[in-house]
Amino acid sequence: MGCSNEHAALAADVLLQADLRGIDSHGVARLIGYVRLWENKRINTRPNISIVHETATTATVDGDAGLGLVVAPFAMRLAIQKAETYGSGWVSVRNSNHFGIAGYHALMAVEKDMVGFAMTNASPLVAPTNSNERLLGTNPMCYAFPAGKYPPVVVDMATSAAANGKLEIAQRAGKPVPEGWIQDAAGNYTTDPYALKAGGSLLPLGSDKEHGSHKGFGLSATVDILSAVLSGANYGPWVPPFVAFLNPPADPVGLGIGHFVGAMRIDGFRPIEEFKLHMDNWVARFKSASTIHPEQKVVIPGEPEFEAEADRKANGIPLVDAVVNDLNGLSEKFGLSRL
């Protein structure tokens, strides 16, 4: 596509880490989507990523329409640099594109014994409580904390009840989805996994008012404001769609999509070894919680991804046929050898 070797290697690393960590929806399966956006001239493969506004511990970065896969790591490196000097660093990003898994960026801070934060807004698919209009993305937020003998605790979650990938799994399996994930175009709850494609919308975390969907809406709003209103990116229904066959809105309120990343030095609060000792105690206590069904243990946030990583590093990454076909198609297009 014309990326520098450095950018191509970094983008590939972000995608491969998603596959390694078992988040197949955000790995090499997405490569064809990025290529299509580039073909539609919506991704700049030679971006001049720049800092457009700055204080000692805050900054706004303009991604110059580059791959979010390289723009977000640029922003996180800046946040980490600021944290090294001043204790914390916070970077809001405009004019970017889909950044892959939030956990990749947050874990960059964890490697430096910092708390890592990463969030992004995304194509509007989610309706706020009381509405049947798609005004928000699945807007993920990630908080990552180092531990001692245990792997880092990584909370990496869409702020909707279910992400789009889960609908696709139900579609492939020909099965209905649970009530509380989606509503149809009129705003009626439905279990039809195709309802989203037919003009319906995803529901915020909490699913309905009685169960706190206004909280999921509030979290999604927080991601949207920190990522886009703060940086000058598009927000709400103006966020450009990830899929290349849908055009961005003709009346943008900002530039591209937005991210927000941050890093805080743990030893800005207490000695790192003390913190890790207590993190290990926290993890151990929750892992040993009494269970309702003995075979279903309490799962520490991030644990399934670290288990997937260990397994896939040893045994390889399984790819479904559709992804292999997509990758071989890309290989032919770019004159590379097939898988």
Add this chain to the structure above:
Amino acid sequence: MGCSNEHAALAADVLLQADLRGIDSHGVARLIGYVRLWENKRINTRPNISIVHETATTATVDGDAGLGLVVAPFAMRLAIQKAETYGSGWVSVRNSNHFGIAGYHALMAVEKDMVGFAMTNASPLVAPTNSNERLLGTNPMCYAFPAGKYPPVVVDMATSAAANGKLEIAQRAGKPVPEGWIQDAAGNYTTDPYALKAGGSLLPLGSDKEHGSHKGFGLSATVDILSAVLSGANYGPWVPPFVAFLNPPADPVGLGIGHFVGAMRIDGFRPIEEFKLHMDNWVARFKSASTIHPEQKVVIPGEPEFEAEADRKANGIPLVDAVVNDLNGLSEKFGLSRL
């Protein structure tokens, strides 16, 4: 109780703001609870609140077992000072007590044209996904953003599906609660509003695994770690109970309960007037979203509290008889005039 005039006035202000904003559960109705904790020697009315660890933009504060109502504003003032100089400020707090509504503290930053963050851990009442053990509090998180012509956007939410106050309302009304709020001691879903008192537990936001309760658990864990593992407060099941008739655990892992507050200067990212213009556009767009039922509009986070404030400033704060009786009992105890 022996507080300084300054501390008494500040604590009263935090409680009154809760009542004014319509959050009756956290207003003067709680006064008797704080008094009981003081009678049990769990609140120090003359605390020496101190900074025990610090960088340019981070700090850990020890509340010296004082009222959270005065400790948290101390921490937020420190965060704001750091943000004024360096762009952002972040303070984790140990050895504190219940801090009232999170929104009060976050809004201190909004008054300075900053983004405000406030969270706290709390008495263990919530079970993580797959467990029937109470290991987490309702652990609220608050994010507050200034707007221009609209009131600030304030996301202030418990990370459980429902807070304890909603069970009490159902108890008084003699009504069942929706499935998805609580489970009984064995971990079965129940609609009995007394199940919590009978050894059951509240459920995380998302209610069950299919609807993302692991996300509510992850958010609650984030609050617990930032508030307590980072500061050296108690976390998880070791958090001392708010009610005075339950003793704190005999094997504490830290000091008191923990909070986490932060402030970021908006003009550390973009000019404040630009931000407010886009916040107004954001709010206006969501307020005008198409609705499923015409009489149920999209509610902007924080809007109901600002509407309650306008109403109660004009018409007064209604108090239920039980609260009036409690306050009159306190008046007699302290030799003050009755309401």
